[in-house]
Amino acid sequence: xxxxxxxxxxxxxxxxxxxxxxxxxxxxxxxxxxxxxxxxxxxxxxxxxxxxxxxxxxxxxxxxxxxxxxxxxxxxxxxxxxxxxxxxxxxxxxxxxxxxxxxxxxxxxxxxxxxxxxxxxxxxxxxxxxxxxxxxxxxxxxxxxxxxxxxxxxxxxxxxxxxxxxxxxxxxxxxxxxxxxxxxxxxxxxxxxxxxxxxxxxxxxxxxxxxxxxxxxxxxxxxxxxxxxxxxxxxxxxxxxxxxxxxxxxxxxxxxxxxxxxxxxxxxxxxxxxxxxxxxxxxxxxxxxxxxxxxxxxxxxxxxxxxxxxxxxxxxxxxxxxxxxxxxxxxxxxxxxxxxxxxxxxxxxxxxxxxxxxxxxxxxxxxxxxxxxxxxxxxxxxxxxxxxxxxxxxxxxxxxxxxxxxxxxxxxxxxxxxxxxxxxxxxxxxxxxxxxxxxxxxxxxxxxxxxx
Amino acid sequence: xxxxxxxxxxxxxxxxxxxxxxxxxxxxxxxxxxxxxxxxxxxxxxxxxxxxxxxxxxxxxxxxxxxxxxxxxxxxxxxxxxxxxxxxxxxxxxxxxxxxxxxxxxxxxxxxxxxxxxxxxxxxxxxxxxxxxxxxxxxxxxxxxxxxxxxxxxxxxxxxxxxxxxxxxxxxxxxxxxxxxxxxxxxxxxxxxxxxxxxxxxxxxxxxxxxxxxxxxxxxxxxxxxxxxxxxxxxxxxxxxxxxxxxxxxxxxxxxxxxxxxxxxxxxxxxxxxxxxxxxxxxxxxxxxxxxxxxxxxxxxxxxxxxxxxxxxxxxxxxxxxxxxxxxxxxxxxxxxxxxxxxxxxxxxxxxxxxxxxxxxxxxxxxxxxxxxxxxxxxxxxxxxxxxxxxxxxxxxxxxxxxxxxxxxxxxxxxxxxxxxxxxxxxxxxxxxxxxxxxxxxxxxxxxxxxx
Numbered sequence: 059x060x061x062x063x064x065x066x067x068x069x070x071x072x073x074x075x076x077x078x079x080x081x082x083x084x085x086x087x088x089x090x091x092x093x094x095x096x097x098x099x100x101x102x103x104x105x106x107x108x109x110x111x112x113x114x115x116x117x118x119x120x121x122x123x124x125x126x127x128x129x130x131x132x133x134x135x136x137x138x139x140x141x142x143x144x145x146x147x148x149x150x151x152x153x154x155x156x157x158x159x160x161x162x163x164x165x166x167x168x169x170x171x172x173x174x175x176x177x178x179x180x181x182x183x184x185x186x187x188x189x190x191x192x193x194x195x196x197x198x199x200x201x202x203x204x205x206x207x208x209x210x211x212x213x214x215x216x217x218x219x220x221x222x223x224x225x226x227x228x229x230x231x232x233x234x235x236x237x238x239x240x241x242x243x244x245x246x247x248x249x250x251x252x253x254x255x256x257x258x259x260x261x262x263x264x265x266x267x268x269x270x271x272x273x274x275x276x277x278x279x280x281x282x283x284x285x286x287x288x289x290x291x292x293x294x295x296x297x298x299x300x301x302x303x304x305x306x307x308x309x310x311x312x313x314x315x316x317x318x319x320x321x322x323x324x325x326x327x328x329x330x331x332x333x334x335x336x337x338x339x340x341x342x343x344x345x346x347x348x349x350x351x352x353x354x355x356x357x358x359x360x361x362x363x364x365x366x367x368x369x370x371x372x373x374x375x376x377x378x379x380x381x382x383x384x385x386x387x388x389x390x391x392x393x394x395x396x397x398x399x400x401x402x403x404x405x406x407x408x409x410x411x412x413x414x415x416x417x418x419x420x421x422x423x424x425x426x427x428x429x430x431x432x433x434x435x436x437x438x439x440x441x442x443x444x445x446x447x448x449x450x451x452x453x454x455x456x457x458x459x460x461x462x463x464x465x466x467x468x469x470x471x472x473x474x475x476x477x478x479x480x481x482x483x484x485x486x487x488x489x490x491x492x493x494x495x496x497x498x499x500x501x502x503x504x505x506x507x508x509x510x
Numbered sequence: 511x512x513x514x515x516x517x518x519x520x521x522x523x524x525x526x527x528x529x530x531x532x533x534x535x536x537x538x539x540x541x542x543x544x545x546x547x548x549x550x551x552x553x554x555x556x557x558x559x560x561x562x563x564x565x566x567x568x569x570x571x572x573x574x575x576x577x578x579x580x581x582x583x584x585x586x587x588x589x590x591x592x593x594x595x596x597x598x599x600x601x602x603x604x605x606x607x608x609x610x611x612x613x614x615x616x617x618x619x620x621x622x623x624x625x626x627x628x629x630x631x632x633x634x635x636x637x638x639x640x641x642x643x644x645x646x647x648x649x650x651x652x653x654x655x656x657x658x659x660x661x662x663x664x665x666x667x668x669x670x671x672x673x674x675x676x677x678x679x680x681x682x683x684x685x686x687x688x689x690x691x692x693x694x695x696x697x698x699x700x701x702x703x704x705x706x707x708x709x710x711x712x713x714x715x716x717x718x719x720x721x722x723x724x725x726x727x728x729x730x731x732x733x734x735x736x737x738x739x740x741x742x743x744x745x746x747x748x749x750x751x752x753x754x755x756x757x758x759x760x761x762x763x764x765x766x767x768x769x770x771x772x773x774x775x776x777x778x779x780x781x782x783x784x785x786x787x788x789x790x791x792x793x794x795x796x797x798x799x800x801x802x803x804x805x806x807x808x809x810x811x812x813x814x815x816x817x818x819x820x821x822x823x824x825x826x827x828x829x830x831x832x833x834x835x836x837x838x839x840x841x842x843x844x845x846x847x848x849x850x851x852x853x854x855x856x857x858x859x860x861x862x863x864x865x866x867x868x869x870x871x872x873x874x875x876x877x878x879x880x881x882x883x884x885x886x887x888x889x890x891x892x893x894x895x896x897x898x899x900x901x902x903x904x905x906x907x908x909x910x911x912x913x914x915x916x917x918x919x920x921x922x923x924x925x926x927x928x929x930x931x932x933x934x935x936x937x938x939x940x941x942x943x944x945x946x947x948x949x950x951x952x953x954x955x956x957x958x959x960x961x962x
Binding site: 232236239241296 | 684687
């Protein structure tokens, strides 16, 4: 297959913009068509952001393109999950070792910085340009320029679809024979809310933490912003009791928050207004196979594998796509048949892995993090990990602070769970957890598994 | 919601045509738009049929519309599965009790008869009319008349999407928020082949049977046609060894059939030609939820729930949709909001059930039917069923010869499997299967389950 000198990207979101930096640095002429207006020039309606949490995979992806330092100034480290129980008690749980953190960043800030970087490296972004038809068999893409309503057609040598969960380029693949595809929605939606800053941009709750109000079937979370506010998200069922459908009036909302989130409510003066002014978002997992067609189109990021946000890995996974794609370009010396083949082989199982992990973590966040058994379990794992880091890494650490492929982390986590299940069944584990007996048991179970 | 007097159907296939008969009899003015030409007037390319097997659910669906007698003359009863083992031995396994049969029928014959019936009852079918756009939010359907390339728009009070596995009306629903959708392909494809008739339209193998050549990872089947031939289908992996991708030449095909299907090969003089002349079809399962939008659109048949063909229930399930829809129209006195709501509530779990059963039966057909253990298991179940028909019906009987909702049959089958697993573990079961001990064990396990 011939080398490609020019590459067309569909979508200048987080993943498309970072991919453009990598590709221009690899010597390609890059053109991006973006459906939306340039967010650097226009105000975009708020209320649909879910603040992002950058972690090690994301940082590596940014660093590989030389753009991590741009981002770091705008990011706030969160060293712990800070849990707000219904009884008013609070628990601060470190995410990892000292100095290990995930970083709160606004989607808008990071996207603007990455667009700047893409353009500085020579990529050309056409905003307000929407794909209206994708004839995948003839490789003809019809694009409409919203500013003058004119359409034109292009036939790129290589198109990279970075156009998100509702990708129009993926549609082309979906209609080809033997494409496996699924879109699966949660019965929960989300609503963005805000905890206001205090005087002089002060933080009214712990700044360097991701706050969680776990309530079993639902939860509220909050991530810090540089100006002292927190972007909050309520993850909540659409139907049932309680649910979005039950909260019909401002009084309903205030009463519900008074009962369930009284400490947060005190810091949310605009809650009742925001609750009805902001849209209710839905949460989808998208699985697709293949991600490419005829070496002319390759999907990356959410277009290939949209996931729910509960492991904070959607952006990180997409940045890891960009990092791996860049590695493949170098490894296969711009042979795109080989690049696409190995990229899919490496990334598809990883994407399936993080999709499953993200669904699992919703249960953990909304339901388990507040329980004494869960905290004890994490404490035992943490102590063992500190002593035997080469034998055991907690699942959260593997996902968040390592580059182990997601599916391998998932498999290892499931295996470790079988050991922890046995440990937690020990009589009086609450009192003996820190004893040699427990440590020996874990070492023995690990040794047995190595033998078999 | 207002009553609907006129109904638009998309697709005049098996399900759309039968639905049209029911709806006209219920007093509706019915218009059908069908993408293809009128198959009653034009020859349609062969090679993609998979002969159909009508069973009790299908017959009830036809009878409810008064069209079963039209069909019966063209159908050949198959009382047994006739298994052709690799060593040349053959086994004839009755499908049910004496006179219980599934019926071989050509898709074309039954579709033509149903179109005739729909038109006789007043339905108007526009052939060569293809949906080119479905604006579901504004309820505007754009249709192109292939004969003059002109397009026009309609805005029906109620549209029923009976447009098959690749439904264009379903696409409208897929793009709505929180629609769960999946399309899942098997790694096996299919190829239509033929066993020719003997002299004077004689049948060269047992006429009243469904023939199976089970070979583990793949199989060949054959269903009788009235003129003495058999329509055969090879279900075979796309990739691997053996697979479609491995059989590259006519010599490859002949050698493979000589090794694996020597008895069939003798009756297939045109095998090598047909193998390459006929297309290789793919096999998809489609799941969708919801099946309706805004009481303006309802999906039925494959458009709502395409399944793989291994239980012979695709058409039967679609005819059961028509039967149930008609029941709901009567029950809810033409209140379409109530009709659609209860139709989906009844049929969605049933459709999910038969989708799972169909996938399970592929394993059974290609792999298990030839094994001694499997045959013994069926023999034990059959004997118990004969003696205690009120306590036990084999799964195949529930699916094929009853109207028990598919998902209830599936659940009962799984429960019965737990009992049969225990029975089959009895020492020396091959010799004691017909003893009081085994019967008592089954009775006791059933009694225990009733208590709990």
